[in-house]
Amino acid sequence: SWLRRVVDELPLGVVALGERGDVVLWNRAMGAITGLTEGDVVGRTLERLPEPWGPALAEGEPTGLVGASGERRTLHLRRGAREGPLRLLVVEDQTAQRRLEEHVAHQDRLGALGRLVAGVGHEIGNPLTALLLVLERIRAMDGAGERSAETRAAVEEALQLGKRIRVILGDLRGYGRLAGEVVLQPVDLAQSVDDAVRLLSLVGRDVEVVRAVAPGLRVRAEGTRLTQIVLNLLANAVDASPAGSVVEIHAAVIDEAGHARVQLEVRDDGMGIDPEVLPHVFEPFVTTKQPGEGTGLGLWVVWEFVGHMGGEISVDSAPGRGTVFTVKLPLASAEEATYALPKEPRS
Structure with a gap:
């Protein structure tokens, strides 16, 4: 009836x-x-x-x-x-509604954390620069060999630690720079992947990277940041993979509610991510690496970059079955002109 x-x-x-x-x-x-x-x-x-x-x-x-x-x-x-x-x-x-509410809350939390750490990075930067200059002067004054080898070694170690802090601050400041204007234009995704793989090869790890990205596939993005996204994801996958294994990266055009997007996947066969850590992998200072081997900022930077390009990133992982990071970015048309996003921080 x-x-x-x-x-x-x-x-x-x-x-x-x-x-x-x-x-x-x-x-x-x-x-x-x-x-x-x-x-x-x-x-x-x-x-x-x-x-x-x-x-x-x-x-x-x-x-x-x-x-x-x-x-x-x-x-x-x-x-x-x-x-x-x-x-x-x-x-x-109400599952979809709950999932949306959790997603919005998570996005807000990540945005707040990002603004906090970026601000802290700026505050630490100036005194750190002064400290490094003082250490450089101490090292230069030691030309006459007046100090002991132990003292000279301590100065060198302090300089190396200071430079490591400066690298971390560089990642933090990246958030502040990205919160401003982001100029998007058609970018050849295959070229960005090739650039990232070439940079990664300098590390010399015994892991093969297999690519399946069609030449000429273009996305709306900022070129340097897109290469950094791919490089960070590949570096994480290589670090998680045992020697002699394969990391796969491939891209395809997908349709989502009538909008063409490019889906990029980076897949490894490593140990996977613990379920307790998985919901927090895009938060700053969260890392699955051993102490001293990572800053915990690489995936956070990727999350920020992807979001400011109008894209999305997600992760699927479990212990013992590897990890897949999926990035979705808008597809660029051949006629598309360069344009700039407004100066509005991501939250």
Whole structure:
């Protein structure tokens, strides 16, 4: 009937119970949520439905259950009063809303952290420069060999540590520079990948990088920053990979709601990322490397750069099955002109 067709088109799950509490209607949305068809449930009471859905619908709020897609769902159940011989249950799937709220909160947190560390970097920069100048003068004054070898070694070590701090500050200041105007133009993605692989080859690691990026595939980006994105992702993948393994990088054009985008993936077969660390990998100073081997700023810089180019980045990883970083950027048309984004910090 037309009424049944209307019920089946609703985005909400609808269950109708008869006088004996048996299911007499189970609409299409309920099937999508639970994976149970109407034929599986009609004529059965809620208590007799397969777990976990039967007990949840009969007794409580079906929140946190694993749905037909395998994803943990956030569901809200409303029980209606009995109308004649029928009683209605309405189930609203709030999973997408919860996911969006968590994403927005995470973006806000990353933006706030970024502004904080960039500000700290600027404050530390001036005294650090003065300190390095003093150390350089001390080293220069030691030409006559008046100080002990131990003192000279301590001065050299202090200089190296200071220079390491300066490198970290350079990454921090990158946020401040990027928060200003970002000029986007068509950039050859294959060329950026080639440049990044060439720079990475200077490290001399025994890991092969396999590329599958079509020549002439162009994205709207800032060229130097795009190369840095690729280089940081490849460097992380190589560092995570055992000797003799392969890191893959490939790109393809995809369609998202009628908009053409380029999807770039960097895949490794390393140890993967711990589930407790995974939600925080794009935060500053979070690293999976050994102490002293990383600053924890590389992925944060990538996240900032991608966002300011109008793109998105995500990660899929688990211990023992490697890691895949996915970057999505707008596809550039051949006729597209260079333009600048407004001076507005990312938040």
